[in-house]
Amino acid sequence: MTPATLRRSYVESTPRERIVALADPGTFREILDPFARCSSPYLAEQGVVAQRDDGVVIGRALLEGRDVGAIAVDGRFLGGSIGEIGGAKIARVLERARDGAFLLLDTGGIRLQEANLGLLAIAEICDAIVALRERAPVVAVIAGRVGCYGGMSIAAALCSQIVMSPVGRFGLNGPEVIEQEAGIEEFDARDRPATWRATGGLRRVAQGHADILVEDDLDDIARTLREAFRATRNRERLSLARLRDRFAESAPA
């Protein structure tokens, strides 16, 4: 375990710093970087300034010599939401990656400002993950401030392995959405500890919804990512029987 003072925090790092720290040193080659100026034309009309990489960092990197696709969603920009460009970036990397891919997910899901274009992209991403994991590991890391929600939580659940830190949260509907849709008596979004208890990394790993618990430490996550890639235990399909048992426990009496 790394002493706290020497830790490099994943949470405090930018998406590019995260990929660089996790890949084999000097091997990350970004594609469509911010200077490619590939950004959303739909946001200005809706009063939002676009970020030049559309909030998604992609490229190719080595991981213990494996030629993998690297993907990081920038949770700082519009909650890490997925629009047409970011969605196409993720989908294409997954389709092209040779020896697997890692996805650093910090995302609230589909970008409301690009609604159905995000929806179409996430269907492509889900398909690409299942196709890639048949021949190589696809590892999701959920360890950022936003967590992983919405359509991208479905994509993450399809990955071969899921790595989480206690900071990460993983679910379909975020607390604010539930409160808004079902009322504050169903869920009080201000009760933040309750959210972490229900959907945080500790809970999700204990439930078996995520595979490996890590600290908020880039070196720890880099080690774990390599373990996940080496592990032969690739989740081939979600177990219906296991889910049925788990959901039965959750049913109201």
Place this chain on the structure above:
Amino acid sequence: MQRIVLERAGGTPVTKRAHLGAVASGNLEVLCEPPAGDGATIVVSTSVDGYEPVWRATLERFLEQHFIAAAIEINDFGATPAMVSLRLEQALELAR
């Protein structure tokens, strides 16, 4: 949404590209690269309207302090002038 453009002739060109920051509340994204022509150009897109004089003062001060030629793009989500200056200094440090 507001767009502000500032131009100034002359200066020593930056040699590299630099990118930092994010379009997040109270933050901004800066792209700094060698200019196509000569002189400095700063193009600002901001989601917060009505602060053009503050922007001009902040950017002019930066260009007074640094006689550089560069193409700088700023994508802003309500950053304070202090944050803007900090990000510009950081970008210049990386791009020189």
Place this chain on the structure above:
Amino acid sequence: MKGAIWAQALLENARAVPGFPPSVIVLDGTIAHLAYRAISILPNASARFPRARNGEFGLDEGLAVAEAVRGASGDSAILSIVDVPGQAFGRREEAAGLHLSLAVAVESYVEERRRGRPIFALIVGKAISGAFLAHGMQAGWIGALSDGDVEIHVMPAASVARVTRSTDDEVARIASVVPATARDVATFAAFGALDALFDVIDSRAPAPAEIEQVRAAIDQARREGLGTRAPADRLRRPPAAARRALALDVRRRIDEAW
């Protein structure tokens, strides 16, 4: 109940497959002598999870859809009839892992399609958000009723207004300049996302000629092998060249740089 109405109308020699919760209707039958399994989500006022009583896609629904898809006989295609107002919003659902329920449905559709089982979807009502991702969007061929009730979006309309703190007029204005935020079926079709649109007089009471028209389209699509196409294939349909030009450009530039 439109899901059940259309499932029963479209399949010939239909028989209900037992063993599923009341909120998921599964029918085996034929169209033009070829086998199909139709699946649809229905409201169930006595569902054990209270947040999934109005036809929402909840914990039990994802499992049932997955089981129905995985359990279809070898020669049967899947026909997903889509009328889902959204996913279940609930504390219990999140704690149990609602995303896994949707993922297991998605996974089943993708795997079966990749193994060569044709998957067709027909949107007869609402196709909202995660629920549509889990039930419909992985089909190789998607048709929809050209009907005012059909709605395709990532969020219920009322929620969009609340989240964006916009008036209905503002939401409508944005939809007119950013078509991706529109909800109507014609705009969604214009992205190349739909393979067929069917005019109907009353989507709750399909006329024999209307049923025949949908059957014929599905039969032809199956004979042409369209049911096994991947979602990314939608980018190759003619409308996508203009309406999804950005996605196509991003993909091309990634290929050039790879």
